[in-house]
Each structure stands twice: as structure tokens, then as C-alpha cells.
Amino acid sequence: MIRERKLLKTALFSALLVSLTACSLESSRIDATSGEKELFAAFASGVELAPISFNYRDAAQLTCLDQAGMDIWGVGQDANKARIAYGTMTLSQLKVAQSLGLKINYLSNVKLENTVDSRYHNYAETLAELNSLAENTPNIAHLVDIGDSWQKTQKEADRDICALRIGKGDLDRKPAVxxxxxxxARxxxxxxxVLMLAKYLVENYGKDPDVTAAVEGRDVWLVPVVNPDGLEVAFRGSNWRKNTNTLYGGGIIGNLSQGAGVDLNRNYSFSWNKSGGSKVPSAETFRGPKPFSEPETQAIRDLVAKxxxxxxxxxxxxxxxxxxxxGYTDDPPKDKRLPAIGKKLAVLAGYRGEQACDLYVHGGILNDWAYGELNLLPFTxxxxxxGDGFDPPYERMDKFWKDNLPGAMYLLKIADNPDQVFSK
Ligand SMILES: [Zn+2]
Known part of the structure; x- marks a missing residue:
């Protein structure tokens, strides 16, 4: 585990050094660089999916690659503040990248399998924690079954999508978050x-004034695991992103992520067929045959709409x-509270804040639907x-917690009147 992590870190760091020399490259090229020669050699030797990184200039370039079905893991900034993206590519996606003038680095030491620190909670452990919170504090916490996972609908597994609802009194009349x-999945x-947040709210009720105000004044819903089947696959070490639906083809579930499943965050309506999301079942961003084709997105839709x-x-x-x-268009949202609150959350976390399309254009996402259809205020x-990737050591949760708790508490605080974001 530690050795693998070092390998990953070394590979990411050396890739960063390589890419620093390439970040101003703009001209279109067809000749392979040394990094790409290695990559072509890997494809020639039978590798189908290669971990890569590259500097890029703007969201339009990532949008092209997303539409080519590339599995974009995440983005960051290098030491020169240039944007850098990480993910995997097939040979045909590499050719698309080259046509965009991008210089691709082959991260030959990065494994496609993850090593999940056992201190993270798998599906059953998460459910057990939620259950005990509800059982031990029935005055403020309730477990709610909001729907079935795909494998449950197929009678292959018994996994419900569960929410913990926290609050006091007549919750239906209180502002919900x-x-x-x-x-x-990964x-x-x-x-x-989200599990830590549920525990924090329950355990600090009556002790911390902000938590107490939130529990008494809000209707708080927490769904730690929207994709229970996927989480189970991810815990086996697979670099899995989608749910595990095999009805649309896409191959057998194995240890590589190319295969079955629907990208749940491309399966919502409103911007489903406008842009982003792949029609190809094996693609990591497969949007499904129609909006809300999956039981997991149906469960979230029904909870949110109700x-x-x-x-x-x-x-x-x-x-x-x-x-x-x-996410689906670079038109700014009409509701100015979205960028105002988003920027405030970014400051609180020390993260970058931007409209989702500025990452890359992607439709069919929860937030476009929640805002577009229901006029709610959704954020990601x-x-x-x-450097964290998908399988950070559990100690990193301390940092993630410190970064992101203030934003969660801020949303709870201003939920009675989001216009407060504009007050000094
Ligand atoms: Zn994601």
C-alpha cells in the first residue's frame, strides 16, 4: 500500500515536471513526443487503457476529450498555475488529444487499480453507522430508505439507498438541505x-451552538452512498465510476473500469441530451438510454422533487x-445567488470556484436538473x-474535513434565506 502510493506520487510528480515544459504548447502536432512514444509503444504491446496527464488551455479541450469518451479523473494546477488533467486514454482518444495540440504524458507507474484504506466505510459499514445514529438518537435522527440499487432491482444484492434525516419538530415545514x-463509485x-457530517451533527447537538441551531432549525438530509453497488466494486480495488448495470452491454465487470454501468451523474434530465455524456455504453460517461433510466437517479429525483x-x-x-x-452551457445562471454562494464556499474551503462548464461542458448532471427543473440551489x-487521487490514505480525511466542514455549516446557516450571501 505504502509502496504503491509512493509509486503513484513519484509518477505524478515526474509527470508534473515533464508537463511544466509543455504547458505553453499550442500548435497542432502529429509527431509523438518521448512521452507519447512510450504511450504508443504501450498501446502496441497490448495496453488498451493508459493512465495519462496533460496540460490544457481551456475547458473546450477537455470537452472534446469528454465527448470522445475519455475518463477524466480530475484536474488541478501545476506549479506554473497551468491547468493539468489526469485520467486514462485509449489509442483513439490519444489521437483526438493530439489533434487538439495537447502533449500527453504517459503515467506508466500509475496503477489502474486502487488500494482502498480499510478504515474507509464500505456500504454495509456506512449503513450500520447510519442505523446506530438513528437508533441511539431517535429524537433527532431517522433512517429513511429512499430506493433500491440496480443490483437490488435485479435481485442480485440487497442494497438500499439510505438517507439519514436529521432535525427536530415538524421537519416538513423547515428549510431542507x-x-x-x-x-x-471510486x-x-x-x-x-457525508457520513462524517452525519455523525458530527448528531454528536455535537446540544454542545456546539451552530450544530444545535442547524438541528433545531433545518431539515437535514444526508445520503452518503448514492451508488451502493458501485461502491462495493470500488472497495474491491477497481477504478470503478458508474453503477453496475449490465443491461446495456459494456462487457463484464472486472478490475478495469471500462465496461458495464451508467454514469449516474450524466443520467439526470434537463440537460441530458444537450451536451456532454456519452451514448456509448462502454464509455465512462455513458449517460444511459434515457434520462432517469437508473434506479439510483430515480431515488434522488423522487427525494429532491418531493x-x-x-x-x-x-x-x-x-x-x-x-x-x-x-454544466451543459457556458451561459451564466440567471440566479446570481449560485455564483455568489459558490464563490463563498470556495473561499471557505480554500478551493477554486467556477461554473461547472468551466471545468468542461457536461450535461445530464444532478445540478443542471435541480436548478433547471426545480429552481433549487445546487453545488458540487x-x-x-x-496528489490524493481516488484512494487517499484515511489520514487525508482530516484535511478534507477541515477544508469542507465550514462550507457545509454555512449552507445550513443561510438556508432560511440564501440572500444573506449578499449582506455584508
Ligand atoms: Zn464524481
Whole structure:
């Protein structure tokens, strides 16, 4: 585990050094660089999917690669403040990247399998924790089954999508705030953070004045694991992103991420068919055959449409970013509270804040639907940076917690009147 982590860190660092020399490259090239020669050699020797990094200039370049089905893991900034992206590429995606003038670094030491620190909570452990919070503090916490995972609908597994609802009194009359983790299976820090938040609110009720005010004045919903089947696959070490639906093809579930499943955060309506998301079942951003084709997105849709939370915060990893609608277009949202609150959250976390499309154009996402259809105020947090990847050691949760708790508490605080963001 430690040795693998060192390898990953070494590879990311050396890739950073290589890319520093290339970040101003803009002209279109077809000749392979040394990094790309290695990459071509790897493809020639039978590698189908290679871990890579590259500097890029703007969101349009990442959008092209996303539409080519590239699995973009996350983004960051290098020492020159140039944007750098990490992910995997196939040979055909490499050719698309070259046509865009991008110089690709082959991260030959980065493994496609993850090593999940056993101190993270898997699905069953997360559910047990939520259950005990509800059982031990029935005056403020309730476990709610909001739907089934895909494998449960197929009678292959018994996994419910569960929420912990925290609050006191007539909750339906209070401003609701929804926190979500694990749309994407391998992003294990996201479910862990939401679970930690649930415990923090329950355990500090009556002790911390801000927590007490939130519990007494808000209707707080926490869904740590939107994608229970995917999380199980991820815990086996797979670099898995989607749910595990095999009905649309895409191959057999193995240890590599190319295969079955629907990208749950490309399966929402509103911007589903406008831009972003792949029509190809094997692609990591496969949007599904129609909006809300998956039981997991149906569960979130039904909860959100019924309860209409003032704020939604959906945690992902990685990129150290706060994102707000729109994702499918670079038109700014009409509701100016979105960028105002998003920028405030970014300051609180020490992350970068931007409209989701500025990462790259991507439709079919939860937040476009929640804002576009229901006029809610949804945000995304990309926890951690490229050095963390998808399987950071559990100690890193301390840092993620310190970075992101203030934003979560801020949303709870202003949920009775989001216009407070404009007051001095
Ligand atoms: Zn994600």
C-alpha cells in the first residue's frame, strides 16, 4: 500500500515536471513526443487503457476529450498555475488529444487499480453507522430508505439507498438541505465525508451552538452512498465510476473500469441530451438510454422533487473545486445567488470556484436538473487534489474535513434565506 502510493506520487510528480515544459504548447502536432512514444509503444504491446496527464488551455479541450469518451479523473494546477488533467486514454482518444495540440504524458507507474484504506466505510459499514445514529438518537435522527440499487432491482444484492434525516419538530415545514456522496463509485472520500457530517451533527447537538441551531432549525438530509453497488466494486480495488448495470452491454465487470454501468451523474434530465455524456455504453460517461433510466437517479429525483431542498451539495473527488450550474452551457445562471454562494464556499474551503462548464461542458448532471427543473440551489464539491487521487490514505480525511466542514455549516446557516450571501 505504502509502496504503491509512493509509486503513484513519484509518477505524478515526474509527470508534473515533464508537463511544466509543455504547458505553453499550442500548435497542432502529429509527431509523438518521448512521452507519447512510450504511450504508443504501450498501446502496441497490448495496453488498451493508459493512465495519462496533460496540460490544457481551456475547458473546450477537455470537452472534446469528454465527448470522445475519455475518463477524466480530475484536474488541478501545476506549479506554473497551468491547468493539468489526469485520467486514462485509449489509442483513439490519444489521437483526438493530439489533434487538439495537447502533449500527453504517459503515467506508466500509475496503477489502474486502487488500494482502498480499510478504515474507509464500505456500504454495509456506512449503513450500520447510519442505523446506530438513528437508533441511539431517535429524537433527532431517522433512517429513511429512499430506493433500491440496480443490483437490488435485479435481485442480485440487497442494497438500499439510505438517507439519514436529521432535525427536530415538524421537519416538513423547515428549510431542507441535502448532502450527497458517491454518485461515482471510486470517489470514496465523498461518501466518507457525508457520513462524517452525519455523525458530527448528531454528536455535537446540544454542545456546539451552530450544530444545535442547524438541528433545531433545518431539515437535514444526508445520503452518503448514492451508488451502493458501485461502491462495493470500488472497495474491491477497481477504478470503478458508474453503477453496475449490465443491461446495456459494456462487457463484464472486472478490475478495469471500462465496461458495464451508467454514469449516474450524466443520467439526470434537463440537460441530458444537450451536451456532454456519452451514448456509448462502454464509455465512462455513458449517460444511459434515457434520462432517469437508473434506479439510483430515480431515488434522488423522487427525494429532491418531493422535499425540494433549498440547497443540494453533491460531493465528488478530485480537483479542489466548488462548482455550480450550468454544466451543459457556458451561459451564466440567471440566479446570481449560485455564483455568489459558490464563490463563498470556495473561499471557505480554500478551493477554486467556477461554473461547472468551466471545468468542461457536461450535461445530464444532478445540478443542471435541480436548478433547471426545480429552481433549487445546487453545488458540487470536488474533494482533494491530484496528489490524493481516488484512494487517499484515511489520514487525508482530516484535511478534507477541515477544508469542507465550514462550507457545509454555512449552507445550513443561510438556508432560511440564501440572500444573506449578499449582506455584508
Ligand atoms: Zn464524481
Amino acid at each position: 441535502l448532502f450527497l456522496g458517491e454518485h461515482h 470517489e470514496i472520500a465523498s461518501s466518507e465525508f 422535499r425540494k431542498p433549498i440547497f443540494l451539495m453533491s460531493y465528488h473527488s478530485f480537483g479542489r473545486e466548488i462548482l455550480w450550474p450550468w 464539491t470536488e474533494i482533494g487534489g491530484p
